[in-house]
Amino acid sequence: MTAVRIEGLTKDFLTGFWRPTPKRALDGLSLEIPAGGVFGLLGPNGAGKSTTLKLLLGLLRPTSGRIDLLGRPPGDTAVHQRLGFLPENPTFYDHLTAEELLTYFAGLFGLTGEARRQRAAAVLDRVGLEADRRRPLRGYSKGMIQRVGLAQALVNDPELVILDEPMSGLDPIGRRDVRAMIADLGRDGRTVLFSSHILSDAEELCDEVAVLARGRLVLHGRVADLTSRDVTGWHVVVSGGEADHYRAWAPGTTVQPLAGGRYALDLPADLRPETLVTALPSMGAALESVSPRRASLEDVFVRAVGEPVTPAGTAR
Numbered sequence: 592m593t594a595v596r597i598e599g600l601t602k603d604f605l606t607g608f609w610r611p612t613p614k615r616a617l618d619g620l621s622l623e624i625p626a627g628g629v630f631g632l633l634g635p636n637g638a639g640k641s642t643t644l645k646l647l648l649g650l651l652r653p654t655s656g657r658i659d660l661l662g663r664p665p666g667d668t669a670v671h672q673r674l675g676f677l678p679e680n681p682t683f684y685d686h687l688t689a690e691e692l693l694t695y696f697a698g699l700f701g702l703t704g705e706a707r708r709q710r711a712a713a714v715l716d717r718v719g720l721e722a723d724r725r726r727p728l729r730g731y732s733k734g735m736i737q738r739v740g741l742a743q744a745l746v747n748d749p750e751l752v753i754l755d756e757p758m759s760g761l762d763p764i765g766r767r768d769v770r771a772m773i774a775d776l777g778r779d780g781r782t783v784l785f786s787s788h789i790l791s792d793a794e795e796l797c798d799e800v801a802v803l804a805r806g807r808l809v810l811h812g813r814v815a816d817l818t819s820r821d822v823t824g825w826h827v828v829v830s831g832g833e834a835d836h837y838r839a840w841a842p843g844t845t846v847q848p849l850a851g852g853r854y855a856l857d858l859p860a861d862l863r864p865e866t867l868v869t870a871l872p873s874m875g876a877a878l879e880s881v882s883p884r885r886a887s888l889e890d891v892f893v894r895a896v897g898e899p900v901t902p903a904g905t906a907r
């Protein structure tokens with residue numbers, strides 16, 4: 592089942608006041624997002640992530656191309672009943688409490704009386720705000736506002752949840768909590784589409800990712816297929832010895848001095864770390880740690896964004 596189908600989507604913005612000229616923000620994007628699970632839309636600043644999400648929501652009209660969202664066109668009001676959206680950096684009227692705001696949103700989706708109150712309580716509970724629900728939003732931290740935004744996106748029990756940079760501006764604990772909530776939504780059988788440039792979050796959360804750069808799709812696939820589980824080398828930390836000795840000992844090894852007379856050595860894949868470890872005492876050094884290096888989503892991303900590649904069958 593496909594939740595979102597995008598075909599040849601292009602968006603030009605007219606920029607400049609006196610002589611408006613079109614600027615291409617999105618260039619022929621074609622993408623299918625499967626129903627159920629977490630899909631990451633990645634890319635550096637200005638890549639076209641928010642533009643894509645706004646086109647999906649019907650907030651922008653495409654210059655050309657087609658969008659099919661849960662089997663319907665994006666402007667369709669019936670689709671909006673089945674959709675949740677968290678905008679980038681949400682702000683709310685801050686004299687309301689979280690409970691008042693969510694009760695109001697629940698009312699917009701046709702709930703009344705006790706059902707409406709219960710839905711507001713359930714989503715606030717789900718995002719961990721039950722204890723603060725009677726406090727006005729003006730006293731909330733950024734992380735708490737982000738949770739209110741998530742609660743708002745979930746108030747209509749949506750099948751498809753679209754989140755624009757849900758982890759941005761949060762501290763590590765806030766990021767971890769939001770990550771856990773997104774993973775939960777995917778396990779519930781909902782489709783979550785979120786944009787991010789924080790690759791470790793995407794690597795942990797997503798079944799599939801698409802990478803945009805300068806408005807074009809440069810990479811698309813399952814995270815497990817994109818990142819290599821093969822060892823591409825060894826990362827060794829030693830204390831003592833001298834950088835020149837390490838360089839002379841194994842050409843091809845990069846040596847990075849660390850604080851406290853320690854060195855980080857990156858050995859090529861064909862050099863076993865044991866040979867270095869046994870040689871350390873003769874160099875007046877001791878082993879601190881050895882870890883395998885694997886291609887991460889970050890390596891794949893940097894390669895893809897640096898030089899656009901279009902894998903067969905995924906991009907036009």
Ligand SMILES: Nc1ncnc2c1ncn2[C@@H]1O[C@H](COP(=O)(O)OP(=O)(O)OP(=O)(O)O)[C@@H](O)[C@H]1O
Nearest residue numbers: 604605606616634635636637638639640641642643
């Ligand atoms: N309303 C607009 N008018 C003119 N240009 C726009 C408009 N919205 C976006 N753009 C341009 O389109 C390009 C893509 O912007 P978009 O906001 O989609 O990027 P993004 O991937 O979401 O970036 P970020 O990570 O910074 O949020 C940028 O060059 C941006 O300046």
Ligand SMILES: [Mg+2]
Nearest residue numbers: 640641642679
């Ligand atoms: Mg954006």
